Amino acid sequence: MSGVASVPTRSTPAQPAPGTSGRVRADIQGLRAVAVSLVLLYHLWPLRLTGGYVGVDVFFVISGFLITAHLLAAPPAGLRDLLVFWSRRVRRLLPASLLVLACTAAATWAFAPQTQWGNVADQVRAAALYYVNWALASDSVDYLAAENAPSPVQHFWSLSVEEQFYLGWPIVVALLFALAAVVRRRGPAARPVVIAGLGVVVAASLSWSVWLTHVSPASAYFNTFTRIWELGAGGLLAAALSQRAFGRQVGEHEGLPLPDGVRTVLSWAGFAAMAVAAVVYTSATPFPGWTAALPVLGAVLVLAADAPQRGLSPTRVLGTRPVQWLGDVSYSVYLWHWPLIVLVPLVTDRPLERLDKLLILAATLVLAGLTKAHVEDRFRTPRWGRPLVKPYALGVAGMAVVVALALALGAAFTQAQEDAERQLAERIGSGDPCFGAAALDRDDCAPVPGDEIVPAPARALEDKSDAYGRGCWEYVPFGGMRTCAFGVRRSETTVALVGNSHAGQWLPALQELARAERFRIETYLASECTPSTTPVEFDTVADADGCLGWAQRVQQALLDDPPDLLVLSARNGRAARGLAYDDSLERWRVGYTEFLAPLVDAGVRVLTIHDTPFPASTVGSIPDCLAANLDDLTACDGRARDWVPPDPLVEATESFERRTARTVDLTDRFCRRGTCPAVIGGVVVYFDGSHVTATYNATVAPYLRSALLTALDR
Incomplete structure (x- = not known):
């Protein structure tokens, strides 16, 4: 999935947000309602609102603004101040999130197929400990892990980013105020030092975001350091405008000192920027990087405007009771909606239909309202914060319960795997x-x-080939050329296995034949990359060029030390550069032909195995x-x-019309x-x-044997 929003700390409509001027800002509650609506609609109808994931960026800006305003109003001066701040975050965020995680783990156990238990268990544990964004960043660049079914808790990635922000940002603010004191700048005089320091953090994060989104967009999406600038943008705004920061007096509004009409226009412009991003952006849009600046700027404009709740101002609409209520429960809406979207199809045993989606929408709002009233608000009362150790003890206990549930789910999955392993061994030896x-x-x-x-x-x-356990794969950015040896290592006959994962899957069959026919196997495998001269669409041009470089190195290695037989197979999973996937067949064929031509001309024997079903x-x-x-x-x-599938690699091999270039289907x-x-x-x-x-591939070995021996000219 591409982007979910985590909702920051917030107050009820009856109370001012922390660090604000003491009045309720209807525009902030309304902005939350808009942001959570974008995310909710995107997940329910992704083809209707292709860029709704930008709601996450809006929430990040709000979080940075409110939290920084609070910190600047009362800068932490020591460890106790930091502990008090963190204890409030614990009371505010953990009760509801841990409740949803516990319910989701139980529902997964009850309704999800056993095959999903292990992945969900890992992510529930990571979500409970607030590092799930890093786990997802790792999975996003793992070709096989990326094919896992969506986890019902993967939306916690953005909440993990925010918790990591809440952990580090107060320390940054405290250090900046300490630095200001060293240079004898206190009160309003500290403002330039603090703003400059926060600006350095924001600039560094933005630069990293732009660079990493360019070179590794999959992992950049979940990376904390590519997102800090979005929260920091709200923080810089708070430093510039917050009434209580640096000892300033509270005024009528917190926005820019501009006429009401100008602030109204700015607010509408901000919402327009968010709307454009939500409608125009798609899953193919490089993100976050520079493109995240549009929704971030939109949110900043709305917060900076603090538009009046009258006239043609958007705040007049956002201030209505239903919108304010949705903004108030938006955190719980965010928590509940995604588990329902993922788990309901498992219960009904069919894809979501329109009625299912409407029921999920209604159930989300009901659960959010109940959670807000009976969980969120209950733990925010002062008695749950005294003594200071109490919220930490309760937080650790709650996290321990959820982690224990995740471990139990994971243990059940492991036990099922062990039972299956014994059953498999019995069947293989049965004859x-x-x-x-x-x-x-x-x-x-x-x-x-x-x-x-x-x-x-x-x-x-x-149940994968030994190439995975041995680490025989070259991965993006394809800078090297990993090889592995299998079969009879000292044999004078060498079979080279070349291709991507659809070549690597044939290793078990080749190993069976190698034991019987006494030959050595050398693998040249790259995940998602084909042995071809045709550039294909990767996330970055550098990755596409790296794949071409890998193919060239493999070709040269085979020419320098020719094997007795070259076995190839590949799946064409990526479109040729500049073409649609369905229009790429001929370009793929040409690329394979150009790769093979020097090898065939050099007398290398070739056997291409037709790609398997998909x-x-x-x-x-x-x-x-x-x-x-x-x-x-x-x-x-x-x-x-x-x-x-059609197989252009087979077509390319057959085009040589030589006995040394064969195919097998x-x-x-x-x-x-x-x-x-x-x-x-x-x-x-x-x-x-x-x-x-x-296991199945090994049973195909007898049917590959004849073609292999013929290709070897035995």
Whole structure:
């Protein structure tokens, strides 16, 4: 998913926000309502509001503004002041968030397929300890992890960013005031020092955001340091305008000292900037980087204007009771909406329909109202803050409970995997003639019940080739050329396996053959990168160029030390540069041909394996589907015409018309009579929505043997 908003600290409409002039700012509550509406509508109808994820940036600005105004009004002078500040954040944020995490973990256990327990358990634990944004940043650059089903708690990433901000920002403010004291600047005289210091932090974060979004946009999205500038922008505004900062007097409003009409125009301009971003931006927009400046600037304009609640001002509409109520409960709306969106389809066993979405919307508002009244407000009363150790003790206890739930969920997943491992070992050693791919040769093989398939869905997720455990992959930005050796290491016959993950999935079959035919396997594998001269669309041009460089290095290595046989396979997962995916077939074919031509001319023997079916085109993750349909495994099957892709690498190989350049199509080991089963001979075929399990791939080895030996000229 691309962007969810976490809601900052806020007060009820009956109380002033911390650090403000003592009056209720209806525009801030209204701005919260707008921001949470953007996020909610984006998640329910992503194709209708493609840039609704910018609500996160609006919330970040509000958080930075209010928290900085509070800190500047009463700068922390020591450890106790910091502890008091943090204790308020604990009381304000943890009770509701931990409640939602606990409920989500329990609902996942009850309704989600077993295959999702491990990932959700990890993220619940990370969310409870406020580092889930870093976990998601790591997963976002992991090709296989990126294919995981959406977690019902991944929206906590932005709350983690804010908590990390709340931890560090008060220390920065305290240090700046200490520095001002050293240079003998106190009261209003401290203002230039503080503003300059905060400005340095904001500038550094913005620079890092622009750079990292350019070179690694996937991880940049969740990175704390690429987001600090957005909160800091609100903080700088607070330093410039807050009435109580630096000992200034409280005035009629906190906005710029401009006429009401000008402030009204500025406020409308701010909302217009946010609206443009919400409508124009898409998941393809590089973000955060420079593009985040538009919604950030919009939020800053609204806060700076502090438009009057009269005339044509937007605050007149935002000040109405329903909008103010939505702004007041926006934190709980944010917490509840995403778990419902993810879990409801698992309960109903179908994608969300219009009525489902409306019911989720209604349920979110009801749960948010109840949580606000009975959880948020209850723990914000003074008695929960005294003595100072109390909120910390309760916070640690609550986090411990949620972490324990996550560990229990993870332990259940681990136990399921261990049970599946034992079951798999028994089946592999049984000598069953109907086991795996061999079942497609017979009509007397009885269907295997869902509870007896191997590897069991929970175990299938990790049933990958040894190339993963050995770290044999080159990843973005493709700066090197990793190789690994398998099979009979001292054999005089070498088979080179080249390609991306759809080549690496053939390693188990080649290992079976290597043991029998006594040859050595050398792998040249790169995640998502193909052995081609065609540049394809990556997140950055540098990554695309890096992929081309990897292909050139592999080609040269094979020319310098030719193998006895070059085995290739690849999935074309990315469009050719400048073309739509569906229009890229010919460009891919040309790129493969140009890669192979020098090798074929040099006499290198080539065997290209046709790409395997692609279940993600209709079903998604096969283990997830099977776990949810153990009583009807055929629900996870697909049609060959939908799953079997065209293969330009095969076309390129066949274009040479030489005996040294051969191809083999083993689609008949994956599909039969127009149907591609998810389970064949009692074996789960795929460990996600694309890649073949190591167990099933090994059963295909006998059917690859003839083509391999022919290509070797044995």
